[in-house]
Amino acid sequence: MLQPDHELDGFSRRRQIIDEATTLFLQRGYAGTSMSQLAKACGMQKASLYHHFPTKEALFVACATDGFDEAIAELAAIRADPTLDDDERFRRAIHAVYRINIDSACGRMAPLIAEVSRTIPAVARAFHDEFIMHQHVLMNGIIDDGIARGSFQAPERLGFEHMIFGPVVSLSLEREMFTTFDKFDTLRPIERIRTEHAELLLRLLHGADGGARGTAGRGRAGRAR
Amino acid sequence: MLQPDHELDGFSRRRQIIDEATTLFLQRGYAGTSMSQLAKACGMQKASLYHHFPTKEALFVACATDGFDEAIAELAAIRADPTLDDDERFRRAIHAVYRINIDSACGRMAPLIAEVSRTIPAVARAFHDEFIMHQHVLMNGIIDDGIARGSFQAPERLGFEHMIFGPVVSLSLEREMFTTFDKFDTLRPIERIRTEHAELLLRLLHGADGGARGTAGRGRAGRAR
DNA sequence: GGGGGCCGACCGACCGGTCGGTCTCCCGGT
């Protein structure tokens, strides 16, 4: 195992390289980022990078799989929080899913992983197993808990999952695609979309066209705002 | 103006180059595709490519903006079809949106455009204005028609739009990311997801938690299957 | 004095793009 670096004055070179590389990868893509650019951004020589990572691929894998657990931690905490009623827990979970996939570095890696998935299949596998699936499992757990308590009605699970995560992932991709638009934030007002998205999903969970059956323990189930 | 090529025995070199390039770009990404590889795939010399396209960027723009209209034509036809009732029209529109964004070449371009959006902003702009927006407009038109006829209730429009297109776009991205998985089709059974997705959306359009108000002319509004 | 972190110089391969030149076909003049 690698020891955690020399750590002179609280400064880990490996950490710095991963951070700078992540920034560059997100900005220019995998093939569009050269090791020389990265070395310059780190204030060192290219050869020195190869003391910390054997290849560019290995460096990318380190970037892409860095911080899975921290990114998802918030969602896990929300599921475990006993002070929330089911509706509010779901709202906060949606909130967290937006942050995880749109704000966090590893969430924004998705388009990059698509770019390299043919040449580095392992990173796609890890991303799926340790990032996407964990989110799905946590979210399904929150829904199952609500169903068990009678707050929610069971939706068609596959379609519903995709209606939870799909809009978030596509928003993340669109933000990458349209970063050069000066008005992207007004074009896609993320906060408002997120709120409406959560309320629409809740409406489905509350049993849509069959009317309200078994809605005990609904809590303050009305619309926010 | 460029005349439409010499067209000897019904074979357009420009067309061939665009088709081969699109295939390669989708397989290996923009930076990952070299003009030499493309020349070999076309059975010609690299220099000859530059008789048809001035730069690699111009070639990519030609690929990315090729076939917008054909891809969207189906959706436009569905909106204009007078023989459909509103529910069935919506179902077929969702179907078409899946085909447009997942099967057609220009729909699958989205991750690529994200890759090059910084270096070729024009292509992101064109993709947004002439592909994404046209789909949104058509889809909103179908919903508005249904509302005007009393078949649908107006949903929160922004959130609803994202619940229509988000899952499709994310499915397209996931298919790119996980092409190396041998079992992707069972992992994400597209047909079943699409059907459940459409039915859940229809449930929202039929006025979910407020109960059914103003549902005249609903037609056969029940669930398919 | 020994070892890890770092460096300048360098490698072969490949990149996007250009060059001069060849081949073929068409077309107008005679």
Next chain:
DNA sequence: ACCGGGAGACCGACCGGTCGGTCGGCCCCC
């Protein structure tokens, strides 16, 4: 009927530059 030549499609060779990666050695802290 023939010919000259212009134009477009195509090609082999080559350009400067950059890529990912390597090597031998220096420097500094233990």
